[in-house]
Amino acid sequence: MTALVALAGPASAAGPILVTNGEDSGEGSLRAALEQLSKDDAPGQIFLVTKDDIKIESGLTYGGKAPLAIFGQGQTVKSSADETVLTLSEGADLTVSDLNFSGPDNFDIKHRGKDGKGIFIDVRDDQTGTVSLKLDKVKVSGVSYHGIHVSDCNLADDCGSGRGGAGGGSPASIDIHLTEVTIEDAGNGRFDADGLRVDERGPGDIRFYAQGSTFTDVGADGVELDEGQEGSVVATAVDSKFDENGAYCDPKILDAFMPEEDEGEFEDEEKVTEADIPAAVKGSPDDACFEREVELYDSGNVKEFEIGIDTDDGFDIDEAGPGDLMALIIGASVRKNLDEGIDFGEENEGDAKVAIWRTTTKDNHDDGIKIVESEDGSLQSLLEDVTSKDNGGNGAAYKEYDAGNLDVMVSDSKTADNDDGDQTGLKLTKYDGGEGTLTVRDSEIEDGIKAKNVKVVED
Incomplete structure (x- = not known):
């Protein structure tokens, strides 16, 4: 136990709290532990020493402001109610290891839910510094709304997207660190319900890191990072999967309307x-x-x-206002999403810089990769050892508006059989001044290149 305590940081004055049974409430329960720590000003730690799953009939809440760490042994917190499984109502930092969260399951557009999320962190309006969420070997499933939601927006669920999204927020930044996390079968009970959703308003940044993680069978976007007003988005995804998302608005059902x-x-x-x-x-x-x-x-x-x-994407980032969008994707699978596979947009002051390596985008209903930059800034992108094929739109599409430059390097990559196969491998468009350059090296673009106001250099 000493090693785990060290991992979580300083313990509370009373020491770690042990959860000794899987009951909904009462002595030794997870609910009682959270209620006790909510009254403390010091960081708190909870260890689930019972082997039993935790079965609850209503959501759990941690109302403290101090950091919270929960360590399980592979158990599942199972909620029978369409309510958020775990809420941190005061924006506390959260660390969770080896613990799963599940809702009542069986949601779809014909069997809609209300607002049950897996994990929800509500950032306070006056919060400063960085709000931290660290998850290791955690699975979230079976909830009607967002699988995980971190909200620094005073409009809560009505915040909207980063591009033109409304609402205000605190000065705090948000840091998300996921290792071997799975979000599966989440967001299938409500419109625009994502696997992981981060809403950031005010001057703070979003920093996102995922390694060995999976986002699949989500009703809307597998991951959506929305940053509005001042602040940047810095995102890294390594050896992760963004597959089969965006089907809440199922065309098979809705085409008839x-x-x-x-x-x-x-x-x-x-x-x-x-x-x-x-x-x-x-x-x-x-x-x-x-x-x-x-x-x-x-x-x-x-x-x-x-x-x-309105179907949705595998991985969606919207950055608006002063600030940059910087993303690095390595070793990702981005397949069978009902809109774009990767959909990144940067608006207003700031640049978009995106590098994608050893990644496959395949069988997405629209573009495999779509990156757009508009207003005061430029767009730079590298595709290295990327395969983009059999997508309903382009293999990769880039748009740069206004006076900034568009620079794209494609190396050791392949596109094939995207859309109708006629100049649909790579599509680049430069609008309204600035310069555009596409460099293609050691690549097979079988379905062609369409470039408007962009110089194409093929080595």
């Missing part, structure tokens, strides 16, 4: 009004799953419209 005409373009002289095009979808299992975009002329007539089903 799509209008006959789901898109159209018109001249101003045609005088097409909004009353002339399909209305927003109503009466489906979840109408939030339908996106309806309408662009108007100055006259008020419809220029174009599009209606689609």
Whole structure:
């Protein structure tokens, strides 16, 4: 036990608390341990010495501000209620090892849930420094909403995405460190429910690290990191899987509710009004799953419209406001996601710098890799030993808007059979000034390259 205590940092004045049974409450239970430590000002440690799983009928809460560490032996905290399994209501640092969290399971768009998450850390509005979440050998499954959610946003679940997302937050940064973590069958009971979701507002950063981890069968994005306002996102994923996510809005179910005409373009002289095009979808299992975009002329007539089903990605990062998006992905599997495999966007001041090595993106319904940078900043990317094939969109797509530069290096990589196979291996577009360069070395781009305002150099 001494080694484990050292790993978790300083113990509370009373020493570690032992969980000796799998009961919902009472002496020796996990609930009682959390309630006791919530009253302490010192860091607390909990050791599950029982071999039993912990069966609960309502969510667990740690209400303290001091760091909390929980050490299991492979047990599962099983909740029979559609409630968050473990909530840290005061933004405390959390370390968990060898412990699993599960909800009641069996959610889908026809059997929707409410708001049950696996682990939820609610950052205080006045919090400073860094909020830390460290998980080792942890599995989260069977919850209706986000598998893991760290929220530094005063709008809670209405915060929205980093690109244009609303809400304010604390000055604190958020640090996520995952080792051999699995998030599986989470977020299948609500719209826009992710495996891991981080909402960061205010001047803090998001720092994300995952090694040997799996994000699969998630209703929305396997991982979504949303940073709005000041602050950067620094993300690293090593030997991890982002597979088969984004199917809560299941097209097999929802296609029947799509209008006959789901898109159209018109001249101003045609005088097409909004009353002339399909209305927003109503009466489906979840109408939030339908996106309806309408662009108007100055006259008020419809220029174009599009209606689609909002599926989601394997790994999604949105960074908006002053700050950079920096990501390193090594040895990843990104397969069979119902939208993009990898979808990164940086907006406003700051650059996007993304390196992807030894990674396969395959059988995603849209682009295997999509990276967009807009406004004041540039986009730099390296694809090294990457295979992107059989995706419904492009193998890899890059867009750089405004005055920044676009620089992409593709080395020892392969694309094939993406979309219709006609210039769909690599697609690069540079808008509105700046320079664009694509360098391709020792690679097989079987389905071609489409480059607009980008110089292509093939060695």
